[in-house]
Amino acid sequence: MSEKPKVAFYWCASCGGCEESIVDLAEGLLDVIEKVDIVFWPVAMDFKTSDVEAMADKSIFASFINGCIRTSEQEEMAHLLRKKSKVVVAYGSCAHTGGIPGLANQFAREQILTYVYDEAPTVTNENKVRPEVEHRMNGASVTLPAFRNVVRTLDQVIDVDYYIPGCAPTPKIAQEALQILLSGELPPNATVLAPDIALCDQCPRKDSKPEEFEYHGFKRPQWTDIDPEKCFLAQEIFCMGPATRGGCESLCIGGNMPCTGCFGPTCRVKDQGAKILSSICSALSAKDKDEIEKILDSIPDPLGTFYRYGLAGSLLRRNVKLPVS
Amino acid sequence: MELKSQNDTWKPRIVAFFCNWCTYTAADLAGVSRIKHEPNVRVIRVMCSGRVDPQFVIDAFVKGADGVLIGGCHIGDCHYIDGNHKTIRRFAMLKRILKDMGIEDERFRLEWISASEGEKVKTVTNDMVEKLEKLGPLGLPKKFIAWDEEMNHLELEISKPKEEIEHV
Numbered sequence: 001m002s003e004k005p006k007v008a009f010y011w012c013a014s015c016g017g018c019e020e021s022i023v024d025l026a027e028g029l030l031d032v033i034e035k036v037d038i039v040f041w042p043v044a045m046d047f048k049t050s051d052v053e054a055m056a057d058k059s060i061f062a063s064f065i066n067g068c069i070r071t072s073e074q075e076e077m078a079h080l081l082r083k084k085s086k087v088v089v090a091y092g093s094c095a096h097t098g099g100i101p102g103l104a105n106q107f108a109r110e111q112i113l114t115y116v117y118d119e120a121p122t123v124t125n126e127n128k129v130r131p132e133v134e135h136r137m138n139g140a141s142v143t144l145p146a147f148r149n150v151v152r153t154l155d156q157v158i159d160v161d162y163y164i165p166g167c168a169p170t171p172k173i174a175q176e177a178l179q180i181l182l183s184g185e186l187p188p189n190a191t192v193l194a195p196d197i198a199l200c201d202q203c204p205r206k207d208s209k210p211e212e213f214e215y216h217g218f219k220r221p222q223w224t225d226i227d228p229e230k231c232f233l234a235q236e237i238f239c240m241g242p243a244t245r246g247g248c249e250s251l252c253i254g255g256n257m258p259c260t261g262c263f264g265p266t267c268r269v270k271d272q273g274a275k276i277l278s279s280i281c282s283a284l285s286a287k288d289k290d291e292i293e294k295i296l297d298s299i300p301d302p303l304g305t306f307y308r309y310g311l312a313g314s315l316l317r318r319n320v321k322l323p324v325s
Numbered sequence: 326m327e328l329k330s331q332n333d334t335w336k337p338r339i340v341a342f343f344c345n346w347c348t349y350t351a352a353d354l355a356g357v358s359r360i361k362h363e364p365n366v367r368v369i370r371v372m373c374s375g376r377v378d379p380q381f382v383i384d385a386f387v388k389g390a391d392g393v394l395i396g397g398c399h400i401g402d403c404h405y406i407d408g409n410h411k412t413i414r415r416f417a418m419l420k421r422i423l424k425d426m427g428i429e430d431e432r433f434r435l436e437w438i439s440a441s442e443g444e445k446v447k448t449v450t451n452d453m454v455e456k457l458e459k460l461g462p463l464g465l466p467k468k469f470i471a472w473d474e475e476m477n478h479l480e481l482e483i484s485k486p487k488e489e490i491e492h493v
């Protein structure tokens with residue numbers, strides 16, 4: 001009998017939702033467990049880094065890494081798993097396009113540390129204690145990973161073979177991707193393992209999506225009585241559907257909330273935020289400058305809206321004025 | 326000093342997207358009638374200013390442009406009727422995004438220049454060059470390399486005591 005393929009799961013800068021999504025495979029998980037041998041999964045099972053270090057190079061069939069890369073330890077683990085694996089899969093939005101933690105690329109490292117350790121209303125830190133990479137006390141030394149200046153997608157740190165999109169990936173997407181990988185017929189390198197069409201094409205509301213439309217201003221979903229049948233854009237509620245890859249079974253739309261873009265763009269789009277900007281803003285009703293600005297004001301925080309999950313992986317990656325150290 | 330001499334020779338690079346029907350023709354006219362303007366502009370001809378995808382603009386900065394200029398027909402004169410209306414709307418939002426990303430206002434400019442306004446091509450580009458010279462280089466390609474240098478120190482940091490580091 002041939003050996004079962006070995007797989008590893010690891011998390012970097014993430015919320016834990018991606019790990020949860022693997023558990024969410026439910027009975028599907030048993031299927032997976034039957035077909036593979038899980039050799040590393042720190043969230044669920046007791047493994048140590050040294051176990052991975054002891055493995056032969058390329059002896060893991062596939063490593064599924066979620067979360068973006070913010071610390072030196074995450075870099076180190078990404079490199080280690082790359083070395084030990086035939087295939088590395090970026091699992092979920094953060095590893096794929098930067099995700100929510102990637103929004104921190106709007107701020108300098110020092111700004112973040114100052115807020116978190118000094119200024120946040122829930123923090124009392126009279127001695128202004130800050131984490132240190134190395135601290136010596138009584139002749140001993142303790143260390144912490146370094147907190148990088150830049151948040152990175154997984155493929156900005158190591159070579160990535162495949163991507164599974166989503167915040168978090170849906171059980172269906174995750175399971176189909178696993179099946180594809182385990183089938184032995186590997187898709188071309190760098191493939192995103194989800195349909196390569198816009199979400200609008202799969203949306204149950206697509207028939208009410210206007211071909212020609214003029215936006216007079218955008219309404220906030222939380223303050224609006226939303227028609228549960230009609231395309232969000234037709235209701236002047238901002239929706240990322242036109243610039244987002246399908247495959248999520250229109251989950252948010254089904255919950256009567258607009259898409260926020262977690263599946264990232266299709267392969268023809270380099271920059272999801274610029275794409276949605278282009279398609280939405282060209283259809284504003286206003287013709288003169290002041291009117292245009294007024295409509296644009298109805299999208300507070302456009303950067304965080306257009307690049308909600310994709311800032312770190314976008315063309316600019318990060319506020320270009322921020323210091324490197 | 327090396328840095329200084331680099332700065333001495335630095336000239337701002339502008340990527341200009343000019344619409345075929347007006348501004349490109351104007352730039353051509355400027356060339357034919359030998360109007361002198363700063364030679365720092367790389368012109369890319371597009372059929373309409375409305376064809377300029379915001380991705381092109383961002384990509385130009387990413388690839389090393391210090392400024393991006395879009396030139397199109399005056400409002401009302403667009404060959405495709407309302408292409409330039411799309412342009413102003415996108416331009417307004419793209420400005421906001423670029424500002425949030427740390428790219429100064431003067432680096433991104435939109436001008437309506439009709440086919441007969443060869444002179445305006447000159448005033449606009451010269452003025453933009455002057456402003457960019459004051460701002461200095463944007464230099465994104467170098468910046469990206471500098472950002473990633475922090476990862477080169479990884480080896481050093483992780484060569485410290487290893488046995489005891491618990492991975493949580």
Ligand code: SF4
Binds near residue numbers: 199203209242
């Ligand atoms: S814009 Fe949103 S609601 Fe409308 S069809 Fe696309 S995904 Fe559906």
Ligand code: SF4
Binds near residue numbers: 250259
């Ligand atoms: S609707 Fe959009 S935000 Fe919601 S799961 Fe699908 S891709 Fe993600």
Ligand code: FES
Binds near residue numbers: 404
């Ligand atoms: S053709 Fe010149 S702006 Fe449209």
